Amino acid sequence: MSLAEKDKKYILHPFTPYSAEKQNIPIVKASGEFLYDENGKTYIDAISSWWVNLHGHSHPYINQKITEQLHELEHVMFSGFTHAPAVQLAEKLLAHLHPYYSEIFYSDNGSTAIEVALKMSLQYWKNQGEEKKKFLAFTHSYHGDTFGAMAVSTRDVFTKPFHAHLFHVDFIEIPTEDNLDRNMELLEQLFKEEDIAGFIFEPLVQGAGGMRMYLAEHLDFLLRLCKDYEVLTIADEVMTGFGRTGKMFAIDHLQVKPDILCLSKGLTGGYMPLGITAYASKIAQAFKTDETVKTFYHGHSFTGNPISCVAALASLELFEKENTFEKIENIRSMHLDFADLLDSFDVVENVRVTGSILAFDIKTEYQEYFYTNPIREVLYEFYLQEGILLRPLGNVVYILPPYCINKESLQKVYDVILKSLDLVSSKLTEHG
């Protein structure tokens, strides 16, 4: 049996609908923006391997730092013990953040960083003798696949089998010029009538919900209202963190600082699983008490893993060593030119760019869950055939490249997308 056949026999893969024919592609090596499969075929990783990679695959500096750490300390439990990589990372990360944030909690991935934020918000109120129980979130949000994270995510095809088990959440639309006043009224009414503990949102770009982009100044209006009504605000920067929006964090575009911040994915440069929940000192204070019932009883076996922490430290250092923000600006500027070109195609709508992310919608009549739009499969297969890893979200095509991507590679991604638009036109004609 080949590797792919054994894989198919033994392993269920994430977000991969069953197919009798299709196999997963065995990747044997990766370097920079390139992935290499077992047959020697090269793919440009134009979505940073599910939005995790920043500086390129197998980066020599991160490799070196991880290797050094492996010889010192691979792991130690994080309750009652600590180590230099965890402390250094906390210090370095907090230095990158606004002084409003004073402390962090480690976990393993994006979903767990969200769970921590939700549990901490509820317990923050509880520890102060207040009963605030509900959360507010945006429609089309995606915050992860654990139960709390699913509950604050939009009710859609991903969450459908579990709806009966998800706690109640109030949802509002992301703010636009047109709905801002109405959204503010709705919020004010909710805050007056309900015991809302916190408002969770993906700042500036909603990822899995379709790369929906919105303005920082609009979000600021909502956040000010939350502050007025003492509702905790939780920024899920699992996808937007570490430069994707053109600044280190999407919240750096905001005037109002959210109370809690969730990070993962790019945190380790895309090397190792690690989550961080950072929070303001008022939240930290609520847990600094001798009363053991007020302890934050949450943890994971691999909390604060030293190898993950050194990968994250190395990745942060690379931002300075490699002038990463210049690279991000170059990507953005190429994206803006390409966006102009895309605008001229009939099958394309809503072309949008934020930082290093470009997205657009393919016009289709499909009315079901947007994610299951059949055009997705056609495009995904076409891009792979052409040696590009792009994974449309339903009818939404997006590019979210590692910052190391060179101009030629990015141009190749654009060229293949243009080629795919011909395919789309012919498919849409075929289906009337």
Ligand SMILES: Cc1ncc(COP(=O)(O)O)c(C=O)c1O
């Ligand atoms: C905004 C956002 N939050 C949370 C998550 C969940 O992260 P993870 O897949 O690491 O659990 C994701 C994953 O795509 C995400 O995009």
